[in-house]
Amino acid sequence: MISPIAWLKERIPVDGDQLAELSNEPVPNHLKRWWFALGGTPAYLFVVQIVTGILLAFYYEPSPRTAYGSVKYITDTAAYGWYFRSVHKWGATLMIAAVILHQMRVFFTGAYRKPREINWMIGMCLLVCTLMAGFTGYSLVYEQLSYWGTTVGANIGGSVPLIGPFMREMMLGGEAYNERTLSRLFIVHAAILPTLMVGLIVVHIALIRLQGVTEFQFKDEDQTKPRHFPFFPDHLYTELSIGLVLMILLSALATILPATLGPRADPLSTPEVIKPEWFFYVSFRWLKLFSGTFAVLSTGFIAFTMFIWPFIDGWIRRKSKYQEASVAVGIVAVLVIIGLTVWEAAVAH
Numbered sequence: 001m002i003s004p005i006a007w008l009k010e011r012i013p014v015d016g017d018q019l020a021e022l023s024n025e026p027v028p029n030h031l032k033r034w035w036f037a038l039g040g041t042p043a044y045l046f047v048v049q050i051v052t053g054i055l056l057a058f059y060y061e062p063s064p065r066t067a068y069g070s071v072k073y074i075t076d077t078a079a080y081g082w083y084f085r086s087v088h089k090w091g092a093t094l095m096i097a098a099v100i101l102h103q104m105r106v107f108f109t110g111a112y113r114k115p116r117e118i119n120w121m122i123g124m125c126l127l128v129c130t131l132m133a134g135f136t137g138y139s140l141v142y143e144q145l146s147y148w149g150t151t152v153g154a155n156i157g158g159s160v161p162l163i164g165p166f167m168r169e170m171m172l173g174g175e176a177y178n179e180r181t182l183s184r185l186f187i188v189h190a191a192i193l194p195t196l197m198v199g200l201i202v203v204h205i206a207l208i209r210l211q212g213v214t215e216f217q218f219k220d221e222d223q224t225k226p227r228h229f230p231f232f233p234d235h236l237y238t239e240l241s242i243g244l245v246l247m248i249l250l251s252a253l254a255t256i257l258p259a260t261l262g263p264r265a266d267p268l269s270t271p272e273v274i275k276p277e278w279f280f281y282v283s284f285r286w287l288k289l290f291s292g293t294f295a296v297l298s299t300g301f302i303a304f305t306m307f308i309w310p311f312i313d314g315w316i317r318r319k320s321k322y323q324e325a326s327v328a329v330g331i332v333a334v335l336v337i338i339g340l341t342v343w344e345a346a347v348a349h
Contacts, residue, residue, distance in 0.1 A: 027213065038102040040239045042130070043201065044246060045095035049133075052088040053190060056081075060140070062186035064179060067142040068264045075261055086254035092134050094246065096279050099130050107309075107330050111214040117310035119207045122200055124307045129197050131279060136189035138277050140182065147265030148274045150185070151177055159292045160300070177267065273347065281344035282337050288344075 002010075059078055061070040074081035103123055106112055112120035139150040154177070158168035173180030276284050287295045305312065313326050 036105065037238055037242065038098060038105055041098040041242060041246065042095050042102065042126075044239075044243045045091050045098060046197065046201070048091045048247075048250065049088060049095060050194060052084045052091065053194075055084050056088060057190060060186070062140065062182040064142065064182055064265075067140065067182050068261075071141050072261055075259065082258050083254055086258040087250050088137075089259040090250050090253040090257075092137060093278075094250070096130050096134055099127050100279075103127055104330070104334070108327060109214070110313075110324075110326065112310045112313075114310075114314065116207075116211060116214065117314075119204060119211070120310050121307055122204045122207070126197060126200050126204065128303075129193050129200065133189060133193045133197075134277055134279055136185045136193070139185050140189060141261070142182065142265045143262040144265050144269075144271055145262055145275060147177070147267070148271055149276050150181070152274055153276070156287065156292075156296060159296050161293070161297070275344075275347070278341070278345065282340040285340040285344040 056074060059070055059074050059081065061067060071085075074085050076082070106120065106123065135153065139146050139153075154168045154172050157171060158164045160167060169175060171181075171184065172178065173184050275281075283299060286299060289295070290298065309326070316325050317323050
């Protein structure tokens with residue numbers, strides 16, 4: 001009688017030693033430092049978001065008549081609904097923060113330079129998708145602030161020259177917020193963005209595997225010791241440890257600071273203060289400082305500059321003596337972002 005293992009090997013002719021060699025690529029020593037292992041953090045949180053999002057989708061009803069009531073049912077009545085909704089909310093916050101920190105680490109260490117320019121641009125696409133997922137998820141609650149935040153966001157998008165009105169109509173399903181808006185936002189949030197992000201993550205990881213991880217050496221390193229360590233089990237344990245810490249942190253935040261529910265959206269009553277989620281504070285403050293068209297165009301220009309920065313940095317390094325000008329640019333940008341975010345956060349909610 002043929003053994004189950006032999007039966008499986010006959011149908012899936014994969015050699016165990018080859019598979020182990022393929023999955024056990026040597027990892028540079030600098031990845032022992034948690035700051036350099038941030039790439040796996042948003043991937044772990046993305047899985048948390050998918051799982052909790054599926055559980056929430058069992059109860060959520062994307063319609064202006066039913067959305068708020070379904071979220072209230074999840075929060076107050078469904079078994080552990082408050083917990084999974086809170087984990088989903090805090091998972092989104094931590095995921096956005098992790099993607100931003102990872103992009104900052106890549107930027108300040110120059111890990112986007114040749115031949116990794118394409119992977120930087122894929123990372124920027126993932127950042128945009130993550131921010132859009134946060135925006136659409138916030139809009140689905142149908143609270144007063146989320147309703148008006150969506151309306152303001154659609155109007156801002158509508159002010160983009162040439163394509164603005166089309167973008168607003170695609171987002172809202174019409175010229176203004178209507179019965180079709182929530183269902184569109186739900187499809188974008190629960191289907192389009194996750195599918196797009198999975199594809200981008202696969203390409204992102206594939207390029208990392210093909211090009212290898214950017215290697216760094218530090219002055220305190222012992223030059224006599226090997227510069228690499230095995231992925232399995234050493235680096236896998238590091239990633240599992242980070243995942244365990246994140247799960248404990250998410251559970252603690254969900255329990256101590258659970259997701260709340262504000263007043264139901266009222267299209268006839270405009271709040272005195274309209275605020276987006278924290279990750280859009282910088283954009284919101286920027287829009288308040290300048291006229292609408294200039295603010296939108298300048299925001300688009302900044303985003304485009306970030307997207308193609310590897311090529312701008314390469315040109316600067318070739319044409320000038322300022323080989324690390326990107327560090328100065330990055331420090332100024334971070335200070336401006338923090339300043340505008342704190343400024344907007346200080347405004348009464």
